[in-house]
Structure formats: C-alpha cells, structure tokens
Amino acid sequence: MSWTTRLTYALPHRALSSLARRLAYSHHPRLSAWLIDTVTQKFGVDLSEAERSDPRSYPSFNAFFTRGLRNGARAPDADMRALLMPADGRISQCGRIDGGRIFQAKGQSFTAAELLADDAAAEPYADGVFATVYLSPKDYHRVHMPWTGKLLETVHVPGRLFSVGPAAVRIVPRLFARNERLVCHFATDFGPMAVVMVGALLVSGVETVWNGVEIPRYGDAVTVKDYRGSDITLERFAEMARFNYGSTVIVLLPGGVAQLAPGLAAESPVRLGERLATLLP
DSSP, X not given: OOXXXXXXXXXXXXXXXXXXXXXXXXXXXXXXXXXXHHHHHHHTOOGGGBSOOOGGXXXXXXXXXXXXXXXXXXXXXSOTTEEEOOSSEEEEEEEEOBTTEEEEETXXXXXXXXXXXXXXXXXXXXXXEEEEEEOOTTXXXXXXXXSOEEEEEEEEEOOBOOOOSHHHHHHSTTGGGTBOEEEEEEEETTEEEEEEEEOOTTOOOEEETXXXXXXXXXXXXXXXXXXXXXXXXXXXXXXXXXXXXXXXXXXXXXXXXXXXXXXXOXXXXXXXXXXXXXXXX
C-alpha cells in the first residue's frame, strides 16, 4: 500500500471536515475574503455566471461556495424526453448497472444495495443505468432534478468521509458506498429514481430544498425520513439540494427506462441541464 493510500485511510476525516465547516461558515471578513480569493484563483472559478459576480458580496465562504447562477446561465435540454444532468462537473463513471453492481474504477465496484443501504430499494435498479458526477471546487454546487418526481423518502447513511477526487476513486474500494451520504428516493411517471448526494473529505454539509441541512448529522445509525404524505413534487430542472463543498452526485434509473446520452463517458465534462439520458419509447 502506497503512502498516499495509507494517508487516505489515516486522516481524521470528521475532525478535518468539522474544522472546514467552521471556517466555511465564518463571517470574519478577512478570512472569508482569503478563502474565496484562494479558491477562485486556484481553480479558475467563473463568477460571471453567478447571481452575484462580486466576490466581496458574499458574507462567508459557504455563501460563495453555494452561490446561485444568474438567470439564463443554464437551460434544460429542449427535448422533453431528455432526463437532465443534475449538476455541473465531470462524469466519474456511467453506464449499465450489471446485476446490481455499479462500476467505480478499474478493479473497483460496489452494489446498488450497498449504496442505497437497502436491498429492497435496490431491486428496481439491478439492470438499470447510473451516472456518477464529480463536482470540483470550481463548479456550481447546487443539484437539480433530472426528471419530475415526487419525494418518497430520504435515507441518511453515516460513514467515512474519503476524498472523492479521481485518485481516491481509483484506490479506495467501494468508496461511494462507504462515505456518508443522503439517498433521495423519488417516484416518477416511469417508475422509481434515486439521487444520491455523497459527502466527502472537507464537505461541511448537504442541504435539501425541502428540509434544510441534512449533513452533517453524524451518528452511527441509518436515518430514514418518510415524505409520502407530504406531497412534495419537484419539477424537472428544479433545484433539489446543494453541497457545501465539492463532492459527488449519483443518479440511478431502472432497467428498460432510458438510454444514456451518446458520447457520455468517464471524464466527460458536463453542465447542469444537458442531456443525461433519453427515455425509451
């Protein structure tokens, strides 16, 4: 095992992430300005697309990181059969779910049941399709709906907080099924759809539009929230959640429902609203 791999396992994930959260939410003007300027310059953040293009207009680093987009900066694919890319970023992997197994990297995979923390919930996706989208620090960090869906339940699965960068994805077995995550189950007109918000090292939170802060809620037990009686429906392209630092979102679709967009492959750069998949006739 290389020293970098050993470091990945040895790092105090939650302590580092808690520290990052305190820094991100600080309203100290000099600290916030330094953090914003550092990330903007290092990662080439394009603020011309933001609702507020002035970096000094953000009271905290977290406010900057979860910034909204100006009107018209993104638009949904015009084909109403197109399921939409849920976020800006880069495809980590995508493809067919093979007998319930989801490809992570060469020599690495995990099961849909592990990811969802529920064998029964994973059954519809046994031969479906998936797309794993990695959001880097430069990206827009809000996640939108691929398709119109009614919220059924969320499942908060506690776990580690490994980095989800490309290097970690290659070396950490079952990474996305081990990291803390929020599984969001929706009912759609084609059947179930799962959107999984995966936490990561230095991620200080996940928030949903229906319930606010969901992570961190560190604990040892899986927490299920039932929304079946709440009549919460989110439209295609509507915002559903946001990351308070870079991470990963995974979309699962049942078998026989949709075909992934042609040319979509690992390392493909993607933007919110582009075609993720097309519903089959």
